[in-house]
Amino acid sequence: MSMMNYAAGVSLKHATLGLLTYGPASGYDLLQKFRESLANVWPATQSQLYGELGKLAAAGLVTVAAEGPRGRKEYAITPEGSAELRHWLGEVPPAPNRRSEMLLRVFFLGMLTPEQAREYLDDRATVAAELQAELRELATTVDPDSGPLAVYGRLALEWALRFSVMQEEWATWAADEVRRAQEGVE
Amino acid sequence: MSMMNYAAGVSLKHATLGLLTYGPASGYDLLQKFRESLANVWPATQSQLYGELGKLAAAGLVTVAAEGPRGRKEYAITPEGSAELRHWLGEVPPAPNRRSEMLLRVFFLGMLTPEQAREYLDDRATVAAELQAELRELATTVDPDSGPLAVYGRLALEWALRFSVMQEEWATWAADEVRRAQEGVE
DNA sequence: CTTCGACCTGTCACTACTGACATGTCGAAA
DNA sequence: TTTCGACATGTCAGTAGTGACAGGTCGAAG
DSSP states (O other): OOSOOOOTTOHHHHHHHHHHTTOOBOHHHHHHHHHHTSTTTSOOOHHHHHHHHHHHHHTTSEEEEEEOGGGOEEEEEOHHHHHHHHHHHHHSOOOOOOOOHHHHHHHTGGGSOHHHHHHHHHHHHHHHHHHHHHHHHHHHHSOTTSHHHHHHHHHHHHHHHHHHHHHHHHHHHHHHHHHHHHHHHO | OOSOOOOTTOHHHHHHHHHHTTOOBOHHHHHHHHHHTSTTTSOOOHHHHHHHHHHHHHTTSEEEEEEOGGGOEEEEEOHHHHHHHHHHHHHSOOOOOOOOHHHHHHHTGGGSOHHHHHHHHHHHHHHHHHHHHHHHHHHHHSOTTSHHHHHHHHHHHHHHHHHHHHHHHHHHHHHHHHHHHHHHHO
16 A cells, blocks of 8 residues: 555546556557557657556556566556546546647747748648648548547547637738738838 | 757747847746746746756856846846747747647546536536636737737737637537437437 | 567656745835 | 845756667567
8 A cells, every 4th residue: 555646637647547448458558549549639658658557556546457478467447546537537627738839939929020920820820721631531530430439539539620720710810910010010 | 168059849948038038137037927928828937947047048048147136147138049049930840739638538538427528528618718708808908019028929819719719619519419429329 | 490570568867847945135114 | 223025046856758778579471
């Protein structure tokens, strides 16, 4: 029984527990899933994941359910882990994203010439449009009734789609604003 | 002359340089500015900032332009610092946000009852609506021609506004989807 | 029967960030 | 003239995250 549960609000922990609710898996397996489905939501490196699994096991939130060839350790979520995950999902308010490099740059666009500033914003619009195309492509690819991850995964996909639409529209508008301000001064 | 410039893509560095383009300031001053204007874009703690100023000075991107009472050190950006900032703004593509705790939770909403899942989504809609109200309030407060930060700051504000609108609409839609799926099964 | 790619776990050094602690000084109001 | 709030700098231990290094094994195709 370890006395200190490690700090709250740490999402790698919950991402790992969440993936394990879909069935037991090794660190190696989980790493694939992180890359396949969570890459754009909560990426994790190999070193981080193996470390996390160790902590999770020490805290009793997962157990080594089976050992296989090549030193494979198959982890399974415990009832305590499951309770922790549900607690996090239902009772802990999500922390909003605090940092945006894209917006930070906007604050300092005044250092550039208006032309360069517009170029930056136009580029944002282009990138957002490209992302949109990729996402729409992806949406057609996803099997509508494959696995339970797909059910709520579609909601996440829709979010990303709407986000990229918003970003494109905003960037186009902002580039226009810059042009307008420029004309006003001249 | 230090041989190693510290790693690229580190935004606290550029946030600090950016703030210093508005005039010389002490660590203390900068900390206020971080809290006032960059809090929702790139927050920084005191310990981080003082450390950063030290590194920036060692790298020659800022200098101690004046020393005042209470050990006050007034930092000013150097031509090298200014060049670095412009390089970052104009030539280095911004890294997209990779992590979203909010979306991570969406992936695991299947662990909860559909009612709880809908509650989560409804809460997101509510929070987004509240944020929107605050932002609109803030928009009326901002002096339209105060300081150069305000010019591009307005673009950032508009982004936040559009983001919160998007989030609210998405969450409302998603809660509806969950209800629909629930009815489909019953 | 070899060999090679996929499988599999682990460690290390380093950077970024956080919150708390420690330590003082100046200036204005009481 | 005291005292207190704002000014001001710095350090430290700890967590999170990254990329590289290191080492080993199984299974199937050639």
